[in-house]
Amino acid sequence: MAAAPRRSPAASDSAPLTAPVEDYLKAIYDIQQGGDAATTNVLAERLALAPASVSGMVRRLASQGLLDHEPYRGARLTATGRAAALRTLRRHRVLESYLATVLGVPWDDVHAEAEQLEHAASDTLIDRMAQALGDPLFDPHGAPIPTRDGVVDETRHSTLADWPVGTRGTVMSVSDKDAAMLRYLGELELRPGAMVQVHARAPYDGPIEVMVGTELRQIGPIAARAVRIAPTA
Amino acid sequence: MAAAPRRSPAASDSAPLTAPVEDYLKAIYDIQQGGDAATTNVLAERLALAPASVSGMVRRLASQGLLDHEPYRGARLTATGRAAALRTLRRHRVLESYLATVLGVPWDDVHAEAEQLEHAASDTLIDRMAQALGDPLFDPHGAPIPTRDGVVDETRHSTLADWPVGTRGTVMSVSDKDAAMLRYLGELELRPGAMVQVHARAPYDGPIEVMVGTELRQIGPIAARAVRIAPTA
DNA sequence: CCGATAATTTCGTGCAGACGAAATTACTTC
DNA sequence: GAAGTAATTTCGTCTGCACGAAATTATCGG
Numbered sequence: 001m002a003a004a005p006r007r008s009p010a011a012s013d014s015a016p017l018t019a020p021v022e023d024y025l026k027a028i029y030d031i032q033q034g035g036d037a038a039t040t041n042v043l044a045e046r047l048a049l050a051p052a053s054v055s056g057m058v059r060r061l062a063s064q065g066l067l068d069h070e071p072y073r074g075a076r077l078t079a080t081g082r083a084a085a086l087r088t089l090r091r092h093r094v095l096e097s098y099l100a101t102v103l104g105v106p107w108d109d110v111h112a113e114a115e116q117l118e119h120a121a122s123d124t125l126i127d128r129m130a131q132a133l134g135d136p137l138f139d140p141h142g143a144p145i146p147t148r149d150g151v152v153d154e155t156r157h158s159t160l161a162d163w164p165v166g167t168r169g170t171v172m173s174v175s176d177k178d179a180a181m182l183r184y185l186g187e188l189e190l191r192p193g194a195m196v197q198v199h200a201r202a203p204y205d206g207p208i209e210v211m212v213g214t215e216l217r218q219i220g221p222i223a224a225r226a227v228r229i230a231p232t233a
Numbered sequence: 234m235a236a237a238p239r240r241s242p243a244a245s246d247s248a249p250l251t252a253p254v255e256d257y258l259k260a261i262y263d264i265q266q267g268g269d270a271a272t273t274n275v276l277a278e279r280l281a282l283a284p285a286s287v288s289g290m291v292r293r294l295a296s297q298g299l300l301d302h303e304p305y306r307g308a309r310l311t312a313t314g315r316a317a318a319l320r321t322l323r324r325h326r327v328l329e330s331y332l333a334t335v336l337g338v339p340w341d342d343v344h345a346e347a348e349q350l351e352h353a354a355s356d357t358l359i360d361r362m363a364q365a366l367g368d369p370l371f372d373p374h375g376a377p378i379p380t381r382d383g384v385v386d387e388t389r390h391s392t393l394a395d396w397p398v399g400t401r402g403t404v405m406s407v408s409d410k411d412a413a414m415l416r417y418l419g420e421l422e423l424r425p426g427a428m429v430q431v432h433a434r435a436p437y438d439g440p441i442e443v444m445v446g447t448e449l450r451q452i453g454p455i456a457a458r459a460v461r462i463a464p465t466a
Numbered sequence: 467c468c469g470a471t472a473a474t475t476t477c478g479t480g481c482a483g484a485c486g487a488a489a490t491t492a493c494t495t496c
Numbered sequence: 497g498a499a500g501t502a503a504t505t506t507c508g509t510c511t512g513c514a515c516g517a518a519a520t521t522a523t524c525g526g
Binding site for chain 1: 484485492
């Protein structure tokens with residue numbers, strides 16, 4: 001018999017998914033959410049793998065019915081694949097919330113830790129953690145937490161880089177991918193809930209002058225794109 | 234280049250260990266602690282693997298300096314291997330304690346959950362959990378928790394099966410390996426801290442009549458061997 | 467000391483998942 | 497529409513970890 005691959009205990013139905021598979025699905029979901037096509041190169045970049053590796057895996061996942069893959073065109077999650085991605089996303093975000101809130105893990109460490117634990121924690125443990133937090137709707141970075149049934153708010157907010165000058169807005173979320181970026185944004189008080197108003201934007205993707213709370217800040221376009229804004233209610 | 238194996242983030246020094254490797258080391262430590270030689274068959278039984286698989290892995294671990302292996306004789310942990318085993322054991326037991334105490338995971342589920350998480354949690358997260366519990370010395374089953382520096386109480390207590398008739402004793406620990414057994418022992422109030430006194434023991438490995446707290450119980454030798462006793466202080 | 471039995475190892479194999487190099491396809495630009 | 501470039505796939509290969517079957521070694525009873 002073949003080696004039994006180490007599986008995450010998360011899958012609810014017949015075929016439990018391995019940790020790499022969960023990572024692929026999550027990445028594809030994320031890319032699709034950004035509106036882009038989940039092409040091989042983009043995926044390879046996101047997962048820090050060689051394109052050749054991604055190509056092979058995508059074919060395998062498609063044959064398992066988790067993806068639709070049109071060669072040379074990119075991949076799209078099937079309903080099954082989407083459900084699996086959302087299950088992993090829920091685990092990730094519940095873990096982030098729990099670690100930050102209950103165990104005091106720093107804002108910028110939470111993502112990396114959750115990235116590992118999400119493949120190991122059972123669904124009932126995740127539910128216990130969520131319950132201990134009062135079933136929060138958002139994680140510490142403002143990202144929405146899918147329910148057990150895979151329901152999630154997929155509203156796409158503008159980034160601070162695109163926010164019109166003069167309009168007041170509220171920070172909805174910040175990207176959790178880069179710990180250093182997260183520390184920087186934290187120093188600027190650019191956290192979910194913060195009030196912002198863009199005063200000026202330099203041309204050619206230049207720096208942005210923005211009021212954060214009561215402080216006037218200058219921030220670059222890369223950092224600005226990591227911050228999502230919605231009109232203040 | 235070869236595939237980068239999914240590694241546990243636990244190892245402090247150069248070579249991070251994979252989850253299977255951590256499992257082997259933990260099992261060998263456990264068998265040695267029981268006084269037995271960690272032979273291929275015993276290890277295979279404990280890990281639910283074929284002897285052929287164990288044979289191969291033991292050779293690899295020996296070549297990595299984690300084990301001393303004399304072919305056809307069995308394996309013994311080196312200092313390095315022992316340190317790695319204790320690191321994993323600490324993670325396992327801290328997790329068990331945390332899950333049971335803080336998240337209310339049932340006594341008999343805690344082991345399986347910790348078994349997965351121990352390979353994924355970072356050392357600093359484990360330390361945070363331990364700290365949140367006040368750095369406990371024992372896990373919910375009474376097993377001693379190694380310190381960060383690998384110090385652990387290795388006292389071997391008698392089992393209830395060997396405890397002399399008439400002598401009063403205190404339950405020090407119960408084996409956490411079998412969830413059903415754990416539930417059974419829980420029903421009998423045979424938990425760490427319980428007072429016991431053997432009234433009679435039937436010959437030929439027969440049932441044992443034992444006072445647990447204020448109740449007189451009859452228990453079989455297999456269950457009795459899962460319970461460790463020390464003289465009541 | 468010799469054979470029977472049990473434990474252990476070797477050998478060939480398989481799968482998952484990764485890689486680089488080379489081949490292929492798609493896209494863009496004259 | 498052809499040519500060049502960029503993206504993608506195929507191909508052969510590697511490591512980790514597992515397996516069964518067969519060969520080997522140890523051990524125990526006579």
